[in-house]
Amino acid sequence: MKQSFFEKFSKAHLPPTRFTRFEYEPEKCTHCKACVDTCPTSCLQWDEEKKEPYATGLDGMEIACIACNNCEAVCPGNCIRMRGEYRVLEGRYKTPEDKYGEMTPPRPFGESDADRDYEAIARDLTETEKVLYERRSIRLYKNKPVPREMLNRIIEAARFAPSAGNGQPEKFLVVTDPEINKEVDRLCAKVLTMIKKLYVGKSRWRKMIVTLLSAISANKWDQRPIAAMEKVNQNNDSITFGAPAVIHVLKDTRGISNPEICSALAAHNMVMAAHSLGLGTCYVGFIASTVPYAPKVKKLLGIKYPYEIVTTICVGYPKMKYDNPIARGRIPVEWIEEK
Numbered sequence: 001m002k003q004s005f006f007e008k009f010s011k012a013h014l015p016p017t018r019f020t021r022f023e024y025e026p027e028k029c030t031h032c033k034a035c036v037d038t039c040p041t042s043c044l045q046w047d048e049e050k051k052e053p054y055a056t057g058l059d060g061m062e063i064a065c066i067a068c069n070n071c072e073a074v075c076p077g078n079c080i081r082m083r084g085e086y087r088v089l090e091g092r093y094k095t096p097e098d099k100y101g102e103m104t105p106p107r108p109f110g111e112s113d114a115d116r117d118y119e120a121i122a123r124d125l126t127e128t129e130k131v132l133y134e135r136r137s138i139r140l141y142k143n144k145p146v147p148r149e150m151l152n153r154i155i156e157a158a159r160f161a162p163s164a165g166n167g168q169p170e171k172f173l174v175v176t177d178p179e180i181n182k183e184v185d186r187l188c189a190k191v192l193t194m195i196k197k198l199y200v201g202k203s204r205w206r207k208m209i210v211t212l213l214s215a216i217s218a219n220k221w222d223q224r225p226i227a228a229m230e231k232v233n234q235n236n237d238s239i240t241f242g243a244p245a246v247i248h249v250l251k252d253t254r255g256i257s258n259p260e261i262c263s264a265l266a267a268h269n270m271v272m273a274a275h276s277l278g279l280g281t282c283y284v285g286f287i288a289s290t291v292p293y294a295p296k297v298k299k300l301l302g303i304k305y306p307y308e309i310v311t312t313i314c315v316g317y318p319k320m321k322y323d324n325p326i327a328r329g330r331i332p333v334e335w336i337e338e339k
């Protein structure tokens with residue numbers, strides 16, 4: 001899909017969007033509120049009177065949902081579904097047509113899986129595949145430290161990730177001091193709040209500024225992270241969810257080829273190892289994206305040349321089990337085969 005010059009400047013701020021639909025069966029609800037607590041955005045809120053969740057929007061976003069389906073994964077009563085898809089209908093962020101389609105659960109054996117539930121499918125899966133399908137981003141942690149040996153074990157898994165030229169350009173900064181984690185959260189949340197304030201609201205000048213900025217740098221101005229920033233604010237500016245261990249993944253900026261890819265692969269080895277050990281993780285991009293505007297964070301964490309932060313991973317013991325399969329959107333696949 002080639003984007004014309006005019007499209008680049010069109011409808012980037014609060015684009016016309018088809019959002020996911022919230023479906024809820026109240027009779028099955030255990031009223032545990034875990035769906036609301038784990039929701040990464042301000043989408044799910046708790047109705048104190050009815051003692052049940054409801055889906056809401058944010059200043060122009062009809063339903064502030066990123067379709068991650070964590071609410072469904074965590075729900076012990078199996079009473080929540082986010083149906084449909086997230087589709088931007090026009091403008092700079094228009095969803096490519098080959099991505100259109102309802103979210104579906106894992107179908108590793110093709111369409112025949114449509115007739116089987118995940119439990120039946122899982123019997124035919126390898127242990128590695130099960131971790132791949134069942135891992136969810138965990139945002140609710142027990143107040144229990146992760147032993148150093150466990151952290152070493154997952155970090156060791158990263159050392160054996162593939163890297164361009166076997167260059168291993170990554171470095172890990174493991175922070176288990178809750179005061180430092182809180183301070184980093186606080187400083188980053190300050191920047192995030194300013195960005196959110198610039199975005200929310202339908203005024204003409206916001207539309208102009210965001211449209212202009214997205215024309216220059218499309219990845220930075222999507223409406224979905226704005227709803228996640230609102231959740232950060234609602235959560236006492238906690239970006240790392242009070243996780244007992246926070247691992248910042250850095251890259252050596254001089255690394256071979258694309259050091260960001262190598263660091264990300266090493267990061268994901270840690271994530272997969274952690275889940276295979278019963279730990280929970282959640283990537284946090286908000287720290288890496290705000291560090292350039294928050295020099296105090298860089299100083300506090302001692303990040304110096306040649307390193308730059310790529311991403312952050314929260315690690316801890318999940319408060320409840322929610323490494324579960326969920327429905328996901330489509331990824332377009334094209335085949336070019338021998339005729």
Ligand SMILES: Cc1cc2nc3c(=O)[nH]c(=O)nc-3n(C[C@H](O)[C@H](O)[C@H](O)COP(=O)(O)O)c2cc1C
Pocket residue numbers: 040066068070135136137138139228282283284285286287311
């Ligand atoms: C690079 C990256 C950055 C992310 N940043 C955040 C973040 O700042 N806050 C958050 O709650 N989740 C963050 N996530 C988690 C995504 O929201 C999550 O992976 C996605 O919704 C899919 O859900 P799942 O991981 O449970 O499958 C991030 C994920 C990635 C890969």
